Amino acid sequence: MNPVIMSLLLLAALTVFGRTIYRKIRLLMALGPADRTNHLKERLAGMLILAVGQKRLVGRARERGPGIVHAFIFWGFCVLLIRSLNIYGEGFHEGFHLPLLNDKHLLGYLYIGLKDIMEGIVLLMVLISFYRRAVVRPERLHNSFEAYLVLGLIGVLMVSDLLYDGARHNLIQLYGNPGNIHYFNNPAYGSEFAWTPLSVGAASLVAGWGASANATVLTIMFWLHVCTQLVFLNLLPLGKHFHVITALPNVFLKSLGYPHEKPRLLALEDEAAWEEESLGINHIHQLNWKQGLDLFTCTECGRCKEVCPTHITEKPLNLFDFNNRLKHELLENADPIIARARLTAAMGRTEDTQRIERLKEEAAGLNSQKPLIGEVIAEDTLWACTTCRACEQVCPVTIEHVPRIIAMRQGQTLMAESYPKELNAALKGLERNGNPWGIGYDKRADWAQGLNVKTMAEAPQADYLLWVGCAGAFDDRTKKVTISLVKILQKAGVRFAILGVEEKCTGDFARRAGNEMMFQMMAEQNIETLNRYHVQKIITACPHCLNALKHDYPQMGGHYEVIHHAEFIHGLVREGKISLSASLEGDLTYHDPCYLGRYNEVYDQPRAILGALSKNGVKELRRHGRESFCCGAGGGRMWMEETIGKRINLERSEEIIGRRVSNVAVGCPFCLTMIEDGMKELDKQEDIRTLDIAELVEKHMR
Numbered sequence: 001m002n003p004v005i006m007s008l009l010l011l012a013a014l015t016v017f018g019r020t021i022y023r024k025i026r027l028l029m030a031l032g033p034a035d036r037t038n039h040l041k042e043r044l045a046g047m048l049i050l051a052v053g054q055k056r057l058v059g060r061a062r063e064r065g066p067g068i069v070h071a072f073i074f075w076g077f078c079v080l081l082i083r084s085l086n087i088y089g090e091g092f093h094e095g096f097h098l099p100l101l102n103d104k105h106l107l108g109y110l111y112i113g114l115k116d117i118m119e120g121i122v123l124l125m126v127l128i129s130f131y132r133r134a135v136v137r138p139e140r141l142h143n144s145f146e147a148y149l150v151l152g153l154i155g156v157l158m159v160s161d162l163l164y165d166g167a168r169h170n171l172i173q174l175y176g177n178p179g180n181i182h183y184f185n186n187p188a189y190g191s192e193f194a195w196t197p198l199s200v201g202a203a204s205l206v207a208g209w210g211a212s213a214n215a216t217v218l219t220i221m222f223w224l225h226v227c228t229q230l231v232f233l234n235l236l237p238l239g240k241h242f243h244v245i246t247a248l249p250n251v252f253l254k255s256l257g258y259p260h261e262k263p264r265l266l267a268l269e270d271e272a273a274w275e276e277e278s279l280g281i282n283h284i285h286q287l288n289w290k291q292g293l294d295l296f297t298c299t300e301c302g303r304c305k306e307v308c309p310t311h312i313t314e315k316p317l318n319l320f321d322f323n324n325r326l327k328h329e330l331l332e333n334a335d336p337i338i339a340r341a342r343l344t345a346a347m348g349r350t351e352d353t354q355r356i357e358r359l360k361e362e363a364a365g366l367n368s369q370k371p372l373i374g375e376v377i378a379e380d381t382l383w384a385c386t387t388c389r390a391c392e393q394v395c396p397v398t399i400e401h402v403p404r405i406i407a408m409r410q411g412q413t414l415m416a417e418s419y420p421k422e423l424n425a426a427l428k429g430l431e432r433n434g435n436p437w438g439i440g441y442d443k444r445a446d447w448a449q450g451l452n453v454k455t456m457a458e459a460p461q462a463d464y465l466l467w468v469g470c471a472g473a474f475d476d477r478t479k480k481v482t483i484s485l486v487k488i489l490q491k492a493g494v495r496f497a498i499l500g501v502e503e504k505c506t507g508d509f510a511r512r513a514g515n516e517m518m519f520q521m522m523a524e525q526n527i528e529t530l531n532r533y534h535v536q537k538i539i540t541a542c543p544h545c546l547n548a549l550k551h552d553y554p555q556m557g558g559h560y561e562v563i564h565h566a567e568f569i570h571g572l573v574r575e576g577k578i579s580l581s582a583s584l585e586g587d588l589t590y591h592d593p594c595y596l597g598r599y600n601e602v603y604d605q606p607r608a609i610l611g612a613l614s615k616n617g618v619k620e621l622r623r624h625g626r627e628s629f630c631c632g633a634g635g636g637r638m639w640m641e642e643t644i645g646k647r648i649n650l651e652r653s654e655e656i657i658g659r660r661v662s663n664v665a666v667g668c669p670f671c672l673t674m675i676e677d678g679m680k681e682l683d684k685q686e687d688i689r690t691l692d693i694a695e696l697v698e699k700h701m702r
Helices: 003-030 040-052 061-092 106-136 145-173 197-209 211-238 240-252 271-275 289-297 303-307 319-332 334-347 353-364 379-384 390-394 401-415 423-433 469-474 476-491 508-512 516-532 543-556 565-574 604-613 648-658 669-681 693-699
Strands: 464-467 537-540 561-564 588-590 663-666 689-692
Touching (some): 003 061, 003 334, 145 197, 145 240, 211 240, 289 319, 289 401, 303 390, 319 401, 334 353, 379 401, 390 401, 401 516, 423 516, 464 476, 469 476, 469 669, 476 689, 537 565, 543 561, 561 565, 588 604, 604 693, 648 669, 663 669, 663 693, 669 689, 689 693
Parallel strands (some): 464 537, 537 561, 588 663, 663 689
16 A cells, blocks of 8 residues: 555554553552562463453343343454454565455455454444444443444444445456456465455445546545544543553453452551651552552443442442542542652662662652542442442453452551441451450350360360351351251261350451451460361361351461351261251242352352252252342441341342342351341341351251
8 A cells, every 4th residue: 555654654553552551551650569470371271261252242232232242242353353464564565464354265265254244243332332332332431432432433443444345346356457466366265355255245235436526435444444443542541441451451360269359468467667757558559569560450331330339339439430430530640649659669789778768758758649549439339339349240351349349448447547436336346355246255165065066175176166256256156057057067076166166256347347356366375276186177167267267267377178057068068968958848948148248259069059959949040150149238338227228138139129038148247247137127037038058957957
């Protein structure tokens, strides 16, 4: 076409794009460290399944239609990337094609056929997307000018390429190819136009215009396509569509082995950390680079808020807005953050103590002075979160929302000493008696009187430790669950023991509420006790205890095999150590606890148990499994009142009532309390029984 024009366009566009991306990368590199470079094969597999395969879009039944639309636009872009390279090459050399994709190989014909079909599909998907945004207008979508602009640019790219090929077809097939245009015409595979039905269709739109007009159309469409693509490229880093560039790496760099980044084990004895206010996240420069990449990658699709229990019940937490505010704060502080990182690097290259002090002072002057909570994020917004991870489960680009929220809570609790005062009673209970109820620690084993349950002190050779948990030991309703579980274990002949008065709260709620100091104190004491008895295997009926013991305690040297009671009971049934009678009357449904399901991937075992004891099987709730709806008690919310909007447990209880069941099974003491309270408030406690899995198993064992 014109090598000079093509060179100038590419030079200008790629220079601007390179500068923009370079600045974004420098900003990310200036943020704190995050280790995301291990297990490369697993990361690559995850990227191929989640990002390239668009699993969370096409695989999500509730939104499969829009998911398929987005997926085809993405896949179309992947296919058309090769076409783009050929187009740029065409600007320098007529007939340019990448190796193996020319007319000498079948692969070249297969590609042009696929490219042609995909352009039509993408154009159709763009029209559907326009319709959804302009007419259907789903509540979760953010109808910005940028969204329409990008859809329009994608449409222009498809139309221009189809018309370019259409004009080529006419000039070659109808007008004797006056410009001697190169095209595929291999005797073995035929003319390329036999493989491109949509381009031939586009050709008919301009077929009667004459050779000169078609030559003009060809030239205009070629340069329109090139210019549109280069403009599009430079728009991407400036808004939400930056995710087109960052999505693949963000998914590749997602957390492995645990759903998201674990809360940091803070160095509470580090005086410098207190002085620098670096415990938790207090200011924007304290994000790590992965958290920054998460902010850049937000697609503003609204799926997070659509499943968020706090947003649904009219609380102020809107994760799109939450991310957006942090992103803007990050970008506003880009220059000082980059300069601060440069000074920090300089400190590591010198041993001159005076120079180090000067650099420290200069770096401190570049710290963001604006506190995130209060000025960027409202306090009610921060403390509304239940840490249920529903948002993370549906996020198509694997953004990790919860770790940032916990880190900000750490900053508020430890540095600002600003947290909901409702938590004081529970925290004082932890400090004084090792449980949030504040009941005397000497009463922790009172529930076991008359059950012939041994303590580890009495039976140190026990195969399993039964971790009772605070609710199982002190809450009158949950004590019944503990007793049922004990009877099951005894019937199955399991050699187990409890810690009794030596057990303390795992500290889970304190950690999720940001009180890392209280968590570490609880964890240290428990680990010391567990290791003294050489405990290796632990059974617990509380998913929050399970999560802390299994995932948090290893950070402090406590390594144990921890299993939820539903998993353990399922194993007992499979091994024939207990058998169940399918004698439960009335319809039964199951509420998936967030910390059992989304955090620890336990979904099938509870259902297998319940299916074996119910005459009618399990009647699933609309929101179940990975998309289960939170009971409202996680993230420390068990110890806080809901004063804004609708109570989350009522939302869930209404859903259960709507299924017209007689029984609802749970596998968590918090869920038991919240759903039972919801049934009472809705005056349905006589119609629908709320029972733990252990209670149902104990009643229906043969």
